[in-house]
Amino acid sequence: MSHRRILSTLAGLAAAALAVPAYAATPADAPSATQSSTSSSIAAYTGSPQDKAATKAFYDAVIKSARAKQAQQAKAGKKPSAAVTVTYAVDAPSFQSEINSSTSIWNSSVGNVTLVEGSNYDFYYTEGNDPRGSYASTDGHGRGYIFLDYAQSQQYDPTRITAHETGHVLGLPDHYSGPCSELMSGGGPGPSCTNPYPDATERARVDQLWANGFTAR
Numbered sequence: 001m002s003h004r005r006i007l008s009t010l011a012g013l014a015a016a017a018l019a020v021p022a023y024a025a026t027p028a029d030a031p032s033a034t035q036s037s038t039s040s041s042i043a044a045y046t047g048s049p050q051d052k053a054a055t056k057a058f059y060d061a062v063i064k065s066a067r068a069k070q071a072q073q074a075k076a077g078k079k080p081s082a083a084v085t086v087t088y089a090v091d092a093p094s095f096q097s098e099i100n101s102s103t104s105i106w107n108s109s110v111g112n113v114t115l116v117e118g119s120n121y122d123f124y125y126t127e128g129n130d131p132r133g134s135y136a137s138t139d140g141h142g143r144g145y146i147f148l149d150y151a152q153s154q155q156y157d158p159t160r161i162t163a164h165e166t167g168h169v170l171g172l173p174d175h176y177s178g179p180c181s182e183l184m185s186g187g188g189p190g191p192s193c194t195n196p197y198p199d200a201t202e203r204a205r206v207d208q209l210w211a212n213g214f215t216a217r
C-alpha cells in the first residue's frame, strides 16, 4: 500500500532524529530505594535536559506546520477556526483504536488545539519493536512521529502510552516522578497505572501553549 511506503520512507529519513524519552525505562533501569538520586541511571529515567529539548523541538515543528497550513487557508479566504488543527496520519494499524481514544481524550480535554486524522499531516504514528520502548521523535525542522512499541504496550496500558506520547506532540515534557493522575508521569507510577487522561494542570498547560495559535506571532 503506497501510503504506508511513504510513511516508512519518512520514518527512515527521521532515523537520526532527536528522540523524546521513551514512555518508561525498563524495570531494570528503575531506581531502587537504595540508589542515590544523583546516579546517572535515575537522571535517564526521569529525563535529561536533552530530552526536554527534543520535546520542545517536536512541539515547535508541529505548531509551525499547523500554522503554515492555517495561513494558507486564510489566504484562500477560509474563515479561521478558534482552535489550531493538528493533522496526523496512522501507520500503526495495531494501535488504531488506542489512537482514536487518545484523540477523543485530548479533543475533549483542551480547547485551543484539535487533533484530526487526515492527509497533509503534521506528524504520524508508527509501530514496531524497540528496546527503548515508545517515544516521540522529530528531525528538529519538519515532521515528527510517535513510535508505539509492541512489547511495552503489553506491559503498560496502550491507551495511556498513546495519549502520553501525544502529549509530547502538544508540548508537554515528561514528569516520571508524578502520580498516576498525571499523564506525563508515563511509566513512572508503574504498569498498574492505566489513567489515559491529562490532569487539570496538564490540560491548562496545553491550552496555554496553543493559545493565540491562529495569530502566528
Ligand SMILES: [Zn+2]
Residues within 6 Å of the ligand: 020, 021, 022, 023, 164, 165, 168, 173, 174, 186
Ligand atoms: Zn514521555
